[in-house]
Amino acid sequence: MASSEVARQLQNDNCRPLSLSGHVGFDSLPDQLVNKSVNQGFCFNILCIGETGIGKSTLIDTLFNTSFDDRVSTHFQPNVRLRAQTYELQESNVRLKLTIVNTVGFGDQINKEDSYQPIVDYIDAQFEAYLQEELKIKRSLYNYHDTRIHVCLYFISPTGHSLKTLDLLTMKNLDSKVNIIPVIAKADTISKTELQKFKIKLMSELVSNGVQIYQFPTDDETISKINATMNGHLPFAVVGSMEEMKIGNKMVKARQYPWGIVQVENENHCDFVKLREMLICTNMEDLREQTHARHYELYRRCKLEEMGFRDTGPENKPVSLQETYEAKRHEFFGELQRKEEEMRQMFVQRVKEKEAILKEAERELQAKFEHLKRLHQEERMKLEEKRKLLEDDMIAFNKRKAATELLQAQAFASTPSVSLKKDKDRKNFM
Amino acid sequence: MEGQPVQPAPEETPRNTNPANVGLELFGYVGIEAVLDQMRIKTMKTGFEFNLMVVGQSGLGKSTMVNTLFKSKVSRKPTGPGYEEHIPKTVQLQSVTHIIEEKGVKMKLTVTDTPGFGDQINNENCWDPIIKYINEQYEKYLREEILISRKRKIPDTRVHSCVYFVPPTGHWLRPLDLEFMRRLSKIVNVVPVIAKADTLTLEERAEFKQRIQKDLKAHGISVYPQEDFDDNPDDRILNDKIRDKIPFAVVGADKEHQVNGKRVLGRKTKWGIIEVENPAHCEFPLLRDLLIRSHLQDLKDITHNVHYESYRVQRLNESNRLALSPVNGLLGKDEVESDL
Numbered sequence: 001m002a003s004s005e006v007a008r009q010l011q012n013d014n015c016r017p018l019s020l021s022g023h024v025g026f027d028s029l030p031d032q033l034v035n036k037s038v039n040q041g042f043c044f045n046i047l048c049i050g051e052t053g054i055g056k057s058t059l060i061d062t063l064f065n066t067s068f069d070d071r072v073s074t075h076f077q078p079n080v081r082l083r084a085q086t087y088e089l090q091e092s093n094v095r096l097k098l099t100i101v102n103t104v105g106f107g108d109q110i111n112k113e114d115s116y117q118p119i120v121d122y123i124d125a126q127f128e129a130y131l132q133e134e135l136k137i138k139r140s141l142y143n144y145h146d147t148r149i150h151v152c153l154y155f156i157s158p159t160g161h162s163l164k165t166l167d168l169l170t171m172k173n174l175d176s177k178v179n180i181i182p183v184i185a186k187a188d189t190i191s192k193t194e195l196q197k198f199k200i201k202l203m204s205e206l207v208s209n210g211v212q213i214y215q216f217p218t219d220d221e222t223i224s225k226i227n228a229t230m231n232g233h234l235p236f237a238v239v240g241s242m243e244e245m246k247i248g249n250k251m252v253k254a255r256q257y258p259w260g261i262v263q264v265e266n267e268n269h270c271d272f273v274k275l276r277e278m279l280i281c282t283n284m285e286d287l288r289e290q291t292h293a294r295h296y297e298l299y300r301r302c303k304l305e306e307m308g309f310r311d312t313g314p315e316n317k318p319v320s321l322q323e324t325y326e327a328k329r330h331e332f333f334g335e336l337q338r339k340e341e342e343m344r345q346m347f348v349q350r351v352k353e354k355e356a357i358l359k360e361a362e363r364e365l366q367a368k369f370e371h372l373k374r375l376h377q378e379e380r381m382k383l384e385e386k387r388k389l390l391e392d393d394m395i396a397f398n399k400r401k402a403a404t405e406l407l408q409a410q411a412f413a414s415t416p417s418v419s420l421k422k423d424k425d426r427k428n429f430m
Numbered sequence: 431m432e433g434q435p436v437q438p439a440p441e442e443t444p445r446n447t448n449p450a451n452v453g454l455e456l457f458g459y460v461g462i463e464a465v466l467d468q469m470r471i472k473t474m475k476t477g478f479e480f481n482l483m484v485v486g487q488s489g490l491g492k493s494t495m496v497n498t499l500f501k502s503k504v505s506r507k508p509t510g511p512g513y514e515e516h517i518p519k520t521v522q523l524q525s526v527t528h529i530i531e532e533k534g535v536k537m538k539l540t541v542t543d544t545p546g547f548g549d550q551i552n553n554e555n556c557w558d559p560i561i562k563y564i565n566e567q568y569e570k571y572l573r574e575e576i577l578i579s580r581k582r583k584i585p586d587t588r589v590h591s592c593v594y595f596v597p598p599t600g601h602w603l604r605p606l607d608l609e610f611m612r613r614l615s616k617i618v619n620v621v622p623v624i625a626k627a628d629t630l631t632l633e634e635r636a637e638f639k640q641r642i643q644k645d646l647k648a649h650g651i652s653v654y655p656q657e658d659f660d661d662n663p664d665d666r667i668l669n670d671k672i673r674d675k676i677p678f679a680v681v682g683a684d685k686e687h688q689v690n691g692k693r694v695l696g697r698k699t700k701w702g703i704i705e706v707e708n709p710a711h712c713e714f715p716l717l718r719d720l721l722i723r724s725h726l727q728d729l730k731d732i733t734h735n736v737h738y739e740s741y742r743v744q745r746l747n748e749s750n751r752l753a754l755s756p757v758n759g760l761l762g763k764d765e766v767e768s769d770l
Contacts, residue, residue, distance in 0.1 A: 015538060018528040022501040025723040027533040029478050030470045032727035039661065042465060065460050091462040137746045142735050220471060281461040285468035293582050304578050 041095040043146040044284060045126075047178065048100065049119060049170065050155025051107035052077075054185045059153075059240035060100055062253060062264060063276055064089065067242060068100060077105025080118045084147075099147060107166060116170040123149050123177050127299040148296060150287045151214070151279065152178045155185040156202065156235060160194050163205050171211045177295055179214035179287055181279070182206070187237030187270050188255060188262045195237055202235055216278060217286050230278050236271035239264055477536035479586045480726060481567075483618075484541065485560065485610070486595025487548040490625040494682035495593075496541050498695060498706060499718055503684075504528060504541050521546040521559045542589065548606055557610050564589050564618055568741040588738060590729045591654065591721060592618045595625040596677060600638050603645045611651050617737055619654040619729050621721070622646075627679035627712055628697065628704050635679050642677055653677075655725070659732055672720060678713040681706055 048056040052075050061067050068087060084101040101122070106115055126148045133144055152174060156167060171180055182202070184190070190198060206213060213234070216227035241264050245254040253264040264272050279287075308328065484492040493505035505526060527540045542563070547556055567588045574584045592614060596607055603611075607622075614620050622642070627635060646653060653676060660666040683706045686693045695706045706714045721729070 015527040015529050018500075018502045018504065018530050020501050020530055020532060024499070024501050024530070024532060025718065026478075026480075026530075026537055026726060027535045028723055029535055029537070029726060030473050032724070033473055034466050034470055036727055036731065037469060038466065063460070089460075089462065091460060094463045094466060096462050096465075137743050139739070142731075220475065222471060276461065281464040282468070284462075284465045285472055289472070297580070301578050309578055 038093055038095075040143070041097055043097045043099070044288070045099040045101065045147060045149050045151075047082075047103075047119070047123070047149045047152040048155065049103045049106060049152060050185060051157065052105065054155045054157065055240050056102060056153075056155055056185075058242065059155075059183075059185070059238060061242050062240040062272065063279070064098070073104050075105075075108045077108055079109065080105045080115050082118060082122045097145070101149065112166050115166060116173050119170070120173055120177065123174070124299065127177075127296055128303070130296065131300055131303060148291055149178050150284075150291045152180045154180055154182045156182055158184055158186050158189045158198075158237075160190055160198050162201050168205070168209055168211070171206070171213075172209065175212040176298065179290055179295070180211075181214050181275075182235035183275065184235050184237040186239065188239050188257075190237070199233075199235060199237070214287070214290070216283055223282055226282065227278075230274060233271060233274060236275045236278075238272045238275055239270040240272070474534055474536075476583065477538060479538045479540075480730070481540040481542070481587060481589050481591075482721075483544070483560075483564075483589045483592040484595070485544045485547055485592060486625060487597060488545060490595040490597060491682045492543065492593075492595055492625075494684055495595075495623075495625070495680060497684045498682045498714065499721065500530065500539065502528075502530065504539070505543060520550075521556050523559060523563050540587065553606055556606075557613055561613065561617065564592075564614075565741065568738055569745070571738065572742055572745060586730075588733055589618050590726075590733045592620050593721075594620055594622045596622055596642070598624055598626050598629050598638070598679075600630055600634050602641050608645065608649055608651070611646070611653065612649055615651050615653055617741065619656075619732055619737070620651075621654050621717075622677040623717060624677050624679040626681065628681050628699075630679065639675075639677065639679070654729070654732075656732070659736065672716075675713065675716060678717045678720075680714045680717055681712040682714070 046060070048060065050056050052073050057068065066089070068085065081104045082101050083104050084099055086097060086099045089096045089098055103119060109115065130144070130146065130148055133139055133141065154167070154171060156163065171182070174180060184195075184198065184202075187195065216231050218224040218227050218231075239255065239262055241253050241255045241262075243253065243255070244251045245256060245261060246252075247254065247261065247263065252266075255262045255264075263269050267273050482496070484496060486492050496504045521544055523542055523544055525540055525542045527538060530537050530539055544560060547560070550556065571584060571586065571588055574580060594607070594611060594614075596603065611620055611622065624630070624635070624638065624642075630638060652658070655669040655672055657669075657673070660669055681697060681704055683695050683697045683704070685695070685698075687696050687698050687703050689696065689703055689705060694703075694708075697704045697706075705711050709715055
């Protein structure tokens, strides 16, 4: 029994049970807790994976009895995209924030190698966002809009034979990250006997390939029996339809064919009611808890270990996350500083070089100037000398001119014969 | 986290394509409200934890009050004659843990008593051991929370509520009371009560309460329920009514007496029997309702979302500065900055 288990566990912590002699009143605790949650509202996120046209949107519409987005996708998507939409539903006093993530273009490409990668990336991104919020210094977890995927409905094509390779591959990559519930879509194309065989084949394939699908919990006695029987009916063969037909005197959701009418909520026709029961009425809270306690913790552990954090240091002494974080942070800052220094050195270097070049140029220019100046100076001096010579010449010439004129004048005044000799003498004397 | 930029999912996968969440009508019954029952079953399976601390001078009736609250011998204080209460030289903290069950709901109750508080001649810093204890519990929880592989359910030893016993002087709050409540209301939910209220008449009680409320307001002390944490108008109306009556005037009793043919818990005196659970006599029912029947989950939530978070912020910021200090042999922050 669950209650004695709790008592035993609590007793292990050295606590004594005590008996009350009257009504204290803390039996209202679960109600207090539930009221708080009702005030805050619930979040539930469903991921639907399946080929285009397999009936994902119709099934979700039928499950929640409302009509969500109507957009029909084409088959010509170049790669798989995920489209998330959030809706707020309210039933009596419960507010549910439902997010439906659809895979658009899954299974449509010719080369399907990368089909599952965008899905895995999306799921990891939601975990990462939550982890970031949790690791912040100033955080507000209690009003954080939780976008982690709580359940993945995997739609299997009703071929009647076995799982496709793409299905196996995708599920194998997702089973440790999200709760997978496989469903057989468009189950009205398979007959009852074929369906039995198909289900057995599918489950055995999943088991033999080690794919861990979500098992409905059987540890709580109130729901263990029903969960156990439901576990035996997996995968659920579902039919979805929002069209209503009159059967007997009631309006029921059904699909009409010339050979008969398939009623969605008739348990003989398909497992839709079981799916709704299991998904929403019985196990929604467990799905949310598994996502948080198992898948998210696994992601967190892997991510932190990847970043180099450990719980025990090199000498096997417990090292706190904080210390490792600080060490890493310091390392990072050291790195940053080193890079800065490097860049600064380089900058200084460049500046020096440029300066050297400029100085060089300046010096050259100066030298040239000096040279030119000198040349100019020399030229000038030469010219000066020449001028001086010229002037001297001029003076000499003028003197001689004056002297000869004087002589000529004297010669005219005295005798010509004597003068000739004297002229000559005088000339020689001059 | 620095150095680890989160790669956002490729542009085609936005987290929320609808800018405004669409509210939709359900055409019929879906079964969403069954999640409430699921939650109820789950919480009953895991059980609850509640940690209460009682603070006050010796002889004010703390142990009796706890026993009356939980209708059992939570604190075993021998009361026979010839027993001398040993008053410790410094404030000590003693915790007792019990498991109590009512109608399938299991609760692990821890009551921390503080003998020696306010009993010495020089009571300076007598609140320090208490503050240290409360912070130690936060530290324990923080360490568990930041482990890589952490437990599914982290054991919660944080003090959810601290009941402070004010002696029934009838005048004002004493400096010790003010100092204590001022410091502790910042880190834990403090619920002040007037102890041994059977020494005050109804008029004296009302006046005393008024003065205490004025005192608390004048010194900026916010006791539980704090005004800042009222979520919605309904809560505010409810809590305003409670705030009018704080501090509750209580009387504790663990003996039963016969009154009008019924057995009631009360104190028998020569001039009458004070019925503990009679709202006309004392306000014990209000205290019990506040602590247990209506606001227990709220006390735990405020401890977790407000007090624990502010401790965490302070602690993480502190260790940031510590890691870069010269004491550790690493580059001091100032040295680093001067290089720039």
